[in-house]
Amino acid sequence: MKRTKTVIILITIVVVFVVALGYLWQKNQEDPIKYTTDGPSNETIVVNTVATGSIVPEEEVLIKPNISGVIEEVYIEAGEYVQAGDLIAKIRVIPNVSSLASAQNSIALNETALQTAEINYKTQKAIYDRQKSLFDKGVISANDFDGINNTYLQAKQSVEQARINLTQSKQNYDIIKTGTTQGLGNIAQTQVRATVSGMVLDVPVKAGNQVIEANNFNEGTSIASLADIKKMIFEGKVDESEVGKIKEGLPLEITVGAIENQKFEAVLDYIAPKGVEENGAIQFEIKGTLKQIDSTFIRAGLSANASIILEKAEEVLAIKEALVQYDPETKKPFVEIEISDQKYEKRDVELGVSNGIYVEVKSGITKDDKIKVWNQVQGPPQFSRG
Numbered sequence: 001m002k003r004t005k006t007v008i009i010l011i012t013i014v015v016v017f018v019v020a021l022g023y024l025w026q027k028n029q030e031d032p033i034k035y036t037t038d039g040p041s042n043e044t045i046v047v048n049t050v051a052t053g054s055i056v057p058e059e060e061v062l063i064k065p066n067i068s069g070v071i072e073e074v075y076i077e078a079g080e081y082v083q084a085g086d087l088i089a090k091i092r093v094i095p096n097v098s099s100l101a102s103a104q105n106s107i108a109l110n111e112t113a114l115q116t117a118e119i120n121y122k123t124q125k126a127i128y129d130r131q132k133s134l135f136d137k138g139v140i141s142a143n144d145f146d147g148i149n150n151t152y153l154q155a156k157q158s159v160e161q162a163r164i165n166l167t168q169s170k171q172n173y174d175i176i177k178t179g180t181t182q183g184l185g186n187i188a189q190t191q192v193r194a195t196v197s198g199m200v201l202d203v204p205v206k207a208g209n210q211v212i213e214a215n216n217f218n219e220g221t222s223i224a225s226l227a228d229i230k231k232m233i234f235e236g237k238v239d240e241s242e243v244g245k246i247k248e249g250l251p252l253e254i255t256v257g258a259i260e261n262q263k264f265e266a267v268l269d270y271i272a273p274k275g276v277e278e279n280g281a282i283q284f285e286i287k288g289t290l291k292q293i294d295s296t297f298i299r300a301g302l303s304a305n306a307s308i309i310l311e312k313a314e315e316v317l318a319i320k321e322a323l324v325q326y327d328p329e330t331k332k333p334f335v336e337i338e339i340s341d342q343k344y345e346k347r348d349v350e351l352g353v354s355n356g357i358y359v360e361v362k363s364g365i366t367k368d369d370k371i372k373v374w375n376q377v378q379g380p381p382q383f384s385r386g
Contacts, residue, residue: 037338037370043318045353045360047311048253049245051286053236055256055302057227058289061196064220068213069093069190071205076224078203082194089192089223091211106169110162117155117162124155198226201300232290232298234266234306237283240275246308247271252288253307256298264298266290268308313353313360321359323371324351335365336372344372 069091076088127148202225205211214220234254238246252266270287277283288306290298324333333351336344347369352360365371 034342035344036373038320038323038373039370040317040319040361040365040367042315042367043358043360044315045311045313045318045355045358046309047353047355048307048309049238049242051236051238051242051306051308053234053286053304053306055232055254055290055298055300055304056235057201057229057300058231058233060201060225060227060300061198062222063088063192063195063224063226064214064222065091065192065211066213067091067093067190069211071207071209071211071223072190073207074203074205074223076200076203078200080200081198082200082226083197084194086194087191088194089205091190091192093190110165110169113162113165117158121155121159124152127152192223194224194226196226196228198228201225201227227300229298229300230293232293232300234286234288234290234304236286236304236306237278238286238308240282240284243271243275243284245310246286251309253309254288254290254304255307256302256304258302259296259298262296264290264293264296266306311353316352316360317365317367318358318360319365319371321354321357322375323373324349324359325374336374337365338370338372 072090072092074089076082076086082088203223204225205221205223209221211221211223212218234252246268248268248271250268252268254264254266256262256264266288268286268288270285272285275282275284286306319335323335325335326333332348334346334348337347339345347364349364350362352362354360
């Protein structure tokens with residue numbers, strides 16, 4: 001019985017040994033993994049972040065009236081070019097009844113004051129003429145004559161001041177009634193003219209609309225907005241996670257949705273010091289001045305995207321970032337260079353700018369080196385058909 005068990009155990013050991021030998025022989029018959037290689041190339045690597053916004057004029061001038069009234073006629077349309085001084089609109093003044101009545105009362109009061117002053121002046125002049133005759137004959141002293149002369153001069157000044165007050169009240173009445181007055185030139189005008197040269201972007205009023213003059217308590221009604229469309233800027237916003245990466249002076253590449261296959265160069269010249277919360281995220285406003293757009297007409301308000309170039313390396317030796325390996329101990333980058341068929345050696349490299357696909361290699365390899373694709377994807381196992 002014991003002998004039978006021993007035989008069975010021996011037979012089992014032999015079978016396991018034979019199976020193991022067969023497995024090892026089969027593994028030796030399989031083809032070893034063959035790695036492919038890839039080489040460096042010259043690439044332009046750009047690292048950027050994108051901001052969304054729109055194209056707006058660098059300076060937009062709002063034309064406002066210097067007198068209140070009703071638009072009588074508008075002489076321009078949006079899209080036209082105007083020169084400084086060109087007529088834009090004409091205003092018809094609608095006088096305020098209360099102000100008009102007050103101005104009329106002021107005229108009446110000043111006319112009465114002038115009449116009183118003139119009567120007093122005539123009286124003082126008669127006294128002056130009589131006393132002067134006596135002074136010339138030596139009947140009265142110089143001190144007495146000086147007192148009479150001063151009174152006469154004061155009466156004369158009172159007449160002149162009364163005339164000035166009457167003139168001012170009449171001018172004020174004319175301004176309230178018609179919007180202008182004789183002798184003021186362009187100070188009070190019912191004609192509205194362009195203050196700068198440029199394109200008319202918008203005319204928000206039309207004939208019959210009431211307009212209000214700009215003053216300390218009211219910004220006034222805008223009759224038109226003008227801008228030089230050859231001086232445009234990009235206005236956009238960047239997220240708080242990106243604002244720390246950018247700085248003033250960085251180049252921008254602007255793409256406008258309405259203008260296909262064309263990019264515009266710009267320079268980032270403003271980053272808001274304070275962010276604004278929008279949809280739960282903090283956004284920072286940025287501005288960039290566009291360059292060389294003389295040959296292209298860009299409409300104000302068009303949506304655009306700005307690619308902010310953080311780093312750029314032009315025509316440098318680069319490899320795919322997937323080829324780079326990192327030493328588990330030193331964390332330094334290296335690649336494996338093929339020295340013969342399926343034989344590789346480790347080569348430390350110094351890396352530069354990376355865009356996530358290609359990375360600049362500053363030193364460690366040459367353009368002719370073949371680099372091991374160490375993480376290549378193996379295809380599914382092949383089965384032979386019997």
